Amino acid sequence: MYPRPIPEESPRARLFYMAGVALVLLLWLLPLCAVMLTSIKSTEEIMAGAYWTWPQRFSLIDNYTAVFTQTAMARFFLNSLIITVPSVILVLILSTLTGFVLARYRFPGNWLVFALFVGGNFLPAQIMMIPVRDLMVSLGLYDTFWALIIFHTAFQTGFATLFMRNFISALPDELFQAARAEGASPAQTLIHVVAPLMRPALAALAILTFTFVWNDYFWAVVLTQSDTVKPVTAGLNNLRGEWTSAWNIVAAATIVVAIPPVTMFFLMQRHFIAGLTMGAVKG
Incomplete structure (x- = not known):
């Protein structure tokens, strides 16, 4: 007659859930992070194929200015x-x-x-x-x-x-x-x-x-x-x-x-x- 309360999930189930959410979020954000990282690198680093390394020289202002000037x-x-x-x-x-x-x-x-x-x-x-x-x-x-x-x-x-x-x-x-x-x-x-x-x-x-x-x-x-x-x-x-x-x-x-x-x-x-x-x- 009456609805039963929803049982709480076990700690193990919550752990697997949070791990799955973190994994999906990482996979979703990874391409965006790659684009953002590329947008602040110099042309020399891009030509050298350094796509996933930390920028040796930040070219944030130069790159974003070039979008509208070049x-x-x-x-x-x-x-x-x-x-x-x-x-x-x-x-x-x-x-x-x-x-x-x-x-x-x-x-x-x-x-x-x-x-x-x-x-x-x-x-x-x-x-x-x-x-x-x-x-x-x-x-x-x-x-x-x-x-x-x-x-x-x-x-x-x-x-x-x-x-x-x-x-x-x-x-x-x-x-x-x-x-x-x-x-x-x-x-x-x-x-x-x-x-x-x-x-x-x-x-x-x-x-x-x-x-x-x-x-x-x-x-x-x-x-x-x-x-x-x-x-x-x-x-x-x-x-x-x-x-x-x-x-x-x-x-x-x-x-x-x-x-x-x-x-x-x-x-x-x-x-x-x-x-x-x-x-x-x-x-």
């Missing part, structure tokens, strides 16, 4: 911001509107529309490569910022709609009944009742979408060609030379590219965790 990473960085920020804003707006309608209004085909939004997330990117590229070429948008903005907005809205629908469905019905009793229209209900309660979900979704779009490499290569449009992920490939590569500069550029999403996560960590726990449990 390469076009500053332009690629700006391109990523031009692509990512509008994509995130559009995804948040569209997913909020569609999630609100699908969560609070029952109409014929509701589940079909919802299934179409969710089903798009299961399509492999390779299947859509040629149709999406041909579509952008026919629209005259190939090799432009709008090609990546439109695609990322369309592709990310499916997952975002699933997330927002679940979050709005978890809100108490009494809030919406009170809004209707006061004569609020659906738009007023969304703006004045739902939106203030959605800050954790919006923060979590903004971080996820920003990370997905910022780190995208596949579509950056498929839909762009010139350096004036390429984002940082595709621009990193330009740092590789035909015969030799300055891997210390490449490693420093990689660390610089990773800073924006990491910074955004830590600044909004509290809202991110709250949004995930509140919006991902109701079906």
